[in-house]
Amino acid sequence: MGSLDGDAATSPSFSSTGSSGDGNGGGGGGGRVGIYACFALGGSNSLECYEPGANTWRRVGELPGVPDGHVLKGFAVVALGDFVYVIGGRLCRRERGGGGEYRDTDVDVRGDVVRYDARRGEWGRCAPLLVPRFDFACAPCGGRICVAGGQRSLSGARGTAAAEVFDADKGGWSRLPDMSTRRYKCVGVTWHGRFHVVGGFAESTSSSSPAAAAADEAAAAPPGRATALLLLLPQSSALERSSAEVFDCARGVWEIIPGMWQLDVPPNQIVAVAGRLLSSGDCLNSWKGHVEVYDGELNIWSIMDHSAMPDMPLLAALPPSAQRRYHTMAVVGNQLYFLAGYQVAAGGDGGFRTVSLVHSFDTSANPGLMPPWRSFQPTMDQDGVEDGSKELFSQCCSVQL
Template sequence: MGSVSTLSRHHCRRSQEEDSQRYRVYASFCGRNHAPNVNMSNWISCFNPSSNSWHRLASIPGLLENHVLKRFAMVGIGDWIYVIGGRHCLKYVGGGGSSVHENELGVLGNVQKYNVVTDTWRKCKPLKTPRFNFACTVADGKIYVAGGQTAVGSAEGTSSTEVYDPALDEWKSLPDMNTTRYKCAGVTWQGKIHVVGGFAKSGNSDTLGPYIMERSSADVYDPKLDKWDVVTRMWELDVPPYQIVNVDGNLFSSGDCLNAWKGHIEAYDGRLKIWNVVDGSMSPISTSDTAESNWPPMERMYCTMAPIGTKLYFLAGYRLPGERSRCRNEVHVFNTAANGGGWTCFEPIEEEGEKELCSHCCALKMMDS
């Protein structure tokens, strides 16, 4: 009986591993440095875990040369990747040199979707409220957005929220949150929409200032009751979270908006309302964004994570030292399951040029053909 149980566990682990190989991770980048005859506008790249390979798929349509979309949301449903909202910028070379500058052009409410199977784009109904730096999550096949900034150069957030139904291609306004928030994290947990942390302020307060209590709280939406409630002390830090993801009913975080990777993974204890360091989650991902403190000297350009099954896939990019403009892409995987084996790492891949991550990544499962 023991051998049968062992075989069953082995088969289960093998099935999970094979299942994870059917996923692809997608991220949007733009050019970070200037090069002759190179358009720095956004494109979408795909990482294939089964072959440890990167493929540049498509450019985001509707952007003029060197126009860039930043701080938007990118989520996946079925065969589609949705690109939602964002801050519109122009990248240009200033002062007769090679340094790249940015000019903010405005906030967009555009929504487009890309089919990863047919390599085609379609326009969707735009957001009711254009925004960037907002929370976004998927629940029951619908896309929820909340908070964010609605004007460039403003340190004010919004409390407005809305939901998108892909079947109807329609955005519907939801009740406002109890707080205005931006640079907040969105995650679906226990059947509810959680908008966590961020630069926040109570909706009924007229006083400006560092609202520590609001920043450590979360607004939680119950779709059944069509109502927002505030959960205090869900984040605890004054610095907004970078990403929070749900893996098998457990929430995980790995950084904040000042440092996308803090050197370990934390798990949320909903009963005690605290974040605990996950055992064995220290990893070889660089903890610093400055070249001086790394060896070999590499500057980390980006870090983002996507949940697949019980695993967290971390995509990290580094600027390699030297006269030539080069970057190194690394993918590190942490298995959150008990006795999951901790970290595994893919062989790093180098490429020409430097790039900048423009939104959090997302994962899609490839369907059988």
């Protein structure tokens, strides 16, 4: 990643307090913390690690099993103990056009699972998914990894209701009961010990649902009546997209929460911090300039107090033509770390480089005593310094050693 000329990287003062107890990161206790995410630069994927204590990015290496000239999309990256798991995804062949832009062609839906041992620095293979999928919900829950929804096929935009769970001790996947809705581009998060599958493009699996009933009746109705019935479909689908399905691990059953997400657009990322669910945007706008918090009793999202990001000097130093290429957040204790990359021009030959910035928000800070927001410009280890425009193809996760 590039750096802004003249800006010195400042290492944040950092005290490790462990990750959220809701299962969205590594283990508790003191030690070194790494935030892991998968990027694409050119025709390959790589796993990279940001270390808050050193304010440094380093490249771990290319993802195993991805052929040269191909990239993986729509997969999940999740931490369990000392391991970072890369699960499923959509394999694409990447070719560069005459104008320098990359063109991706879908090749296959993958069920492969690999994991990186953050303590030993080694890759290993795990049992594959029972149902290959991409754009699905995934989260650690109770010492296991839960997966639900997603797309199973490259043809057609339809999700699956299938769910499964990975037990690292047993080394395999087991099927969970199906959800009541088929979903893809949904978000997974564990909250109060239960696996939540939130939003996404959804449709009921029940033939008695309003959408299914309207579609069946419209097929047999006269043209005028059919048009009126089909007008019901967007409204019904919007109600399903704004809902969430919650798996109770103790009881082994799914429950549905109508209107939990509220928006017709799928969420980008939801995390649990100190017993609260937080979000910073949706699929169309991954960063809205503030953090939103969910009220489970009222079933509404609202802007978190003091969470609007102020004007930051590092952001102001970016050239006016800079474009944000990626934005993701990770939980470390009570801190939210926002990892962002900006594409800026490199020289006069029309090339680009990626400038990395990190913003941290202390969810427990008293604004009267200490500003909740801080920004840093990380350094990149020498092996990882490259020009080019980077793409983020996964959300990130944190591991504490």
